[in-house]
Amino acid sequence: MSRTTRTRRVRRRVGLTAGAVLAATAVVVPAPAHAEAVTDYAITLDPGARGAAIDDTMYGVFFEDINRAADGGLYAELVQNRSFEYSTADNGSYTPLTSWAVDGTAQVLNDTGRLNDRNRNYLSLGAGSTVTNSGYNTGVRVEQGKRYDFSVWARAEAGSTLTVALRDAAGPLATARQVAVSGGWRKYTATFTATRTSSRGRLAVTSSGAAALDMVSLFPRDTYKGQANGLRKDLAEKIEALHPGFVRFPGGCLVNTGSMQDYSEASGWQRKRSYQWKDTIGPVEQRATNANFWGYNQSYGLGYYEYFRLSEDIGAMPLPVVPALVTGCGQNRAVTDDALLKRHIQDTLDLIEFANGPATSTWGRKRAEMGHPKPFHLTHIEVGNEENLPQEFFARFQQFRAAVEARHPEITVISNSGPDDTGTVFDTAWKLNREAGVDMVDEHYYNSPQWFLQNNDRYDSYDRNGPKVFLGEYASQGNAFENALSEAAFMTGLERNADVVKLASYAPLLANEDYVQWRPDLIWFNNHASWNSANYEVQKLFMTNVGDRVVPSTATGTPDVSAPITGAVGLSTWATSAAYDDVKVTAADGTTLLSDDFSGDASKWTHSGAGSWSVQDGAYVQTDAAAENTLVTAGDPAWHDYDLNVKATKKSGKEGFLVAFGVKDTGNYYWWNLGGWNNTQSAVEQAVNGGKSTLLSKAGSIETGRTYDLQVKVRGRQVSLYVDGTLWDSFTDDKQAEPFRQVVTEDERTGDLIVKVVNAQPTAARTAIDLGRDDVSSRARVTTLAADPGDVNTESDTPVTPVTSTFSGVAEKFSYTFPANSVTFLRIRQD
Secondary structure (H helix, E strand, C coil): CCCCCCCCCCCCCCCCCCCEECCCCCCCCCCCCCCCCEEEEEEEECCCCCCCECCCCCEEEECCCCCCCCECCCECCCCCCCCCCCCCCCCCCCCCCCCEEEECCEEEECCCCCCECCECCEEEECCCEEEEECCECCEEEECCCCEEEEEEEEEEEEEEEEEEEEEECCEECCCCEEEEEEEEEEEEEEEEECCCCEEEEEEEEEECCCEEEEEEEEEECCCHHHCCCCECHHHHHHHHHCCCCEEEECCCCCCCCCECCCCCCCCCCCCCECCCHHHHCCCHHHCCCEEECCCEEECCCCCHHHHHHHHHHCCCEEEEEECCCECCCCCCCECCCHHHHHHHHHHHHHHHHHHHCCCCCHHHHHHHHCCCCCCCCCCEEEECCCCCCHHHHHHHHHHHHHHHHHHCCCCEEEEECCCCCCCHHHHHHHHHHHHCCCCEEEEEEECCHHHHHHCCCCCCCCCCCCCEEEEEEEECCCCCHHHHHHHHHHHHHHHHCCCCEEEEEECCCEEECCCCCCCCCCEEECCCCEEECHHHHHHHHHHCCCCCEECCEEECCCCCCCCCCECEEEEECECEEEEEEEEEEEECCCCEEEEECCCCCCCCCEECCCCCEEEECCEEEECCCCCECCCEEECCCCCECEEEEEEEEEEEECCCEEEEEEEEECCEEEEEEEEHHHHCEEEEEEEECCEEEEEEEEECCCCECCEEEEEEEEECCEEEEEECCEEEEEEECCCCCCCEEEEEEEECCCCEEEEEEEECCCCEEEEEEECCCCCEEEEEEEEEEECCCCCCCCCCCCCCCCEEEEECCCCCEEEEEECCCEEEEEEEEEC
16 A cells, blocks of 8 residues: 555535526526537436545645745745845846845945855945835835834944835835844844835835844735744635645755755855755744746745645645756756765755654754744655656665655655656656656646647556556646636546546746746736636636545547648747758649748748748758747648658757648647757647647757758658658547546535536537436536636636536436536535
8 A cells, every 4th residue: 555545634625605596497507698509418427336535635736936936925025135145146137236226335245244154145334325125026015004024134333223114106105113233243123014005115224324234124914824934925825725735845946956065165155056955944044045946046035844834734735845866957967976965865864854853853853943843744755856867866766765764664755757748758767666666756747738638538547556646747838718628627537547646736836927937827926916817716626626536427528520630831940050951842642732942032931930041052041049939831731641851950059950740820730849858859749829748759869960851741640750761750649639528526524426527618518417316406506617718817807717606407317508618516415
């Protein structure tokens, strides 16, 4: 039995609230205002069969500090760059005074006068001078009548008075405070009560005499649960409202990138390090600073203690991720320093003691000193994240696993399968994990909505006796309702396979709208508001209506209307300069559809992407080695069953070639990506409405200066690809993007059947439902998400919002019409 099996905790549920009562007819939901096309379906339950049990921890959240999710986000600190540690190591545009304005004389020093060795910089402020902080987004946000706690570490051997003010362009936002400073380093505090509401505030500190400042801080008193060094209340409450079963943290690429050394004099105070938990605990003024992989600074004010505390506060299982000493996210290096590996293994054992050890233990005592003498009940820990070197990763993973299991057999150690849902790395990683009997494997993928509709059955064929699956990161590449619909359809497959898929979390969780590195994201915010994405509404609906066991059911499908792959052809590059020549497209009957040797101009081609294309020496050349997605196309979107031949030569840059086929427009095409991912692998990708999915991939690279003879042979929906006359690979894209998906679960506490139906198409789904039993209530509580596929929730407009109602036509056999483009949950009481 996997160590993931344990006593069930009490699952909190929101439930489906009753609303307006609908007429008790055999048909259904309110009639649309206009005639609406419908498609007929049937759902049949088998109440005598026993489906998979669903763990209370099935759905969770993944927190990574991306898009300013921590500083400027969930971490409630209102001052940016509070300790003057910003550096070009974080971002090329940063200085130690980023986000600060100086009136008078001030300089940031790094010398023996500092506050402590791990807080290297401090501000030397001249007499009569002022520094002003601009906060995040448009400024420091304050609300009328609310209290704000100011603190600063300061020293002034000759004495000084600090005048601290909150103001915006219209004037003061609170009564200024004065703080007398004398002697060596000491922490000083003051409290403000805002007299006006503003999102454009500034915090100003003026010193009457010469003074040194560090850790200039302003927190709202009203943090989540009123905690000191706390969390922004609205964001934490949105996370809590999901009722997540677990919190995976802190990454992500933060964990498996950068130096694996510590922050010390011995290592040269390295500023680009992997996320290491010991850097992030203890007094905030003693926590190390670090560059964030996503291009900014990490203060570590939000650290491991705060992650554990959040998990406990929301009733979720903490699931930390530690470095495996193999970098990923494009870096792809394996650390060979055995002493360093052993140190990280010991750090992992120390982490378990910090979380679970008694307050008398070395690391349990540190937890107790931070205010939590009781353990945090850690049960799972993950080693590594998306490593692209599976052999090197797994050799190190096994050492972590052996050490943890020897000391803590109660802890589940989670491995991973790399950054993609398929391909050589994925297959190798899974083979290694299966052979070693690993308990659980983390899978990650970000694909198009079509991929999610096509792959509802992904886990149907997984080995029931092999490692369990942790789907630690997934999303459908957008925040429109069509993305959320496809994810909902996929989630019905996750639940149906709950005996294999034990944990699942959408990613990323948070995005500050003014600091975005990654889309899509679950919760969006700025310095004064936050709002739920359409994806959030789907996640919340599933997470608060999980059920305890799957009730086996079947459903009819949508008629298959697949046709041959059709489309024009194209050429492109990605961060690479390349030359193409002798392009020829031939129909299956031998008719020439296109022939271009570029002996003249390039008039047959349409440039729709970035980059710079020109005809040079009888070839079509893209010369900008930094440009991405430089697509040019030629031909007829109605072409099908053809051969595409082209000669390609890489001239310079990071990657290789992109040869497109089946091109309908700039958002819908296939392309053969040769030498992608920093020239480490090749793949066929499909773009649907701008979202790409990988259909197949293989390791490999492209040589600079070598000419490759490439051929793409399209027949119906089968595609064969050749390099220099040798078959590279082939695939058949004939999987139906089924828009109608369902799963049924049973809530053991309430006795409810929960019928969950996704209708991701522009027609209503008139559905005959056979519950297989007559001991059911005639009423169902209904929650519906329905919107236009392109609808996106914003701060000012939330078209994707759940609507609750009551349906009074439930019987052993009844009909219900599910609206077009909708997710509908019916909770039916069993008598």
